[in-house]
Amino acid sequence: xxxxxxxxxxxxxxxxxxxxxxxxxxxxxxxxxxxxxxxxxxxxxxxxxxxxxxxxxxxxxxxxxxxxxxxxxxxxxxxxxxxxxxxxxxxxxxxxxxxxxxxxxxxxxxxxxxxxxxxxxxxxxxxxxx
Amino acid sequence: xxxxxxxxxxxxxxxxxxxxxxxxxxxxxxxxxxxxxxxxxxxxxxxxxxxxxxxxxxxxxxxxxxxxxxxxxxxxxxxxxxxxxxxxxxxxxxxxxxxxxxxxxxxxxxxxxxxxxxxxxxxxxxxxxxxxxxxx
Numbered sequence: 001x002x003x004x005x006x007x008x009x010x011x012x013x014x015x016x017x018x019x020x021x022x023x024x025x026x027x028x029x030x031x032x033x034x035x036x037x038x039x040x041x042x043x044x045x046x047x048x049x050x051x052x053x054x055x056x057x058x059x060x061x062x063x064x065x066x067x068x069x070x071x072x073x074x075x076x077x078x079x080x081x082x083x084x085x086x087x088x089x090x091x092x093x094x095x096x097x098x099x100x101x102x103x104x105x106x107x108x109x110x111x112x113x114x115x116x117x118x119x120x121x122x123x124x125x126x127x128x129x130x
Numbered sequence: 131x132x133x134x135x136x137x138x139x140x141x142x143x144x145x146x147x148x149x150x151x152x153x154x155x156x157x158x159x160x161x162x163x164x165x166x167x168x169x170x171x172x173x174x175x176x177x178x179x180x181x182x183x184x185x186x187x188x189x190x191x192x193x194x195x196x197x198x199x200x201x202x203x204x205x206x207x208x209x210x211x212x213x214x215x216x217x218x219x220x221x222x223x224x225x226x227x228x229x230x231x232x233x234x235x236x237x238x239x240x241x242x243x244x245x246x247x248x249x250x251x252x253x254x255x256x257x258x259x260x261x262x263x264x265x266x
Contacts, residue, residue, distance in 0.1 A: 006187075007187045010187065017188070019186070019187075019188045019189070020186045020187075020188070020189070021186055021187045021188070022185075022186050022187065061186050061187070062186050064186070064189070064232075064263070109235075109237050110235075111184075111234050111235070111261060
């Protein structure tokens with residue numbers, strides 16, 4: 001399978017695709033429960049189901065959409081639907097997320113840039129592409 | 131239209147008629163400094179551009195550097211430096227606009243004034259960096 005460019009991975013926040021984005025990514029975490037005992041001969045043993053499942057999404061880019069920034073400010077206290085459009089036909093990840101951090105920086109001789117992190121709160125649904 | 135052209139148009143519009151009395155602004159000067167009659171001076175020439183991408187996922191853009199050359203035959207450096215200051219006042223940190231484009235910033239990078247090898251002409255150089263995005 002041929003590779004795909006990074007632009008094909010997009011983040012929709014409250015049904016609106018984030019603009020000004022230069023870098024983004026997501027991490028799916030399964031925190032398994034360690035039940036290792038003396039009887040396991042020194043090998044770690046985990047329960048089959050994770051104790052905690054979560055998804056974290058990070059986005060950064062040029063702060064070019066002030067309306068979106070205002071939305072992010074509000075999102076620090078309210079959860080919104082976030083959808084990760086995976087590259088090509090791989091599918092989507094969707095669920096309720098909270099904006100856990102939002103940062104803006106600006107050098108005197110550069111553009112204002114932003115970084116945001118979103119944490120899942122509840123079930124995240126994967127829908128396979130067609 | 132390329133971002134180089136856009137940057138040139140923006141600067142041309144910004145400087146035309148604003149560099150002082152009798153100062154012409156050219157894309158290509160009709161004469162070279164060496165051998166030109168002194169009545170042709172002072173004048174300013176645009177040129178020596180560079181461009182690198184300034185893209186995001188949804189927009190294309192460019193960081194353009196534009197170099198201006200200032201030519202004077204007046205006694206001493208006062209005239210060429212005065213014209214350079216006029217250009218600086220019009221360009222550095224200026225709010226610039228161009229239909230269909232967003233100009234994030236226009237910053238002065240350096241200035242230099244020197245004697246031309248012909249011994250009578252003064253040569254000033256300035257470079258500006260424009261950050262431009264195409265509006266989608």
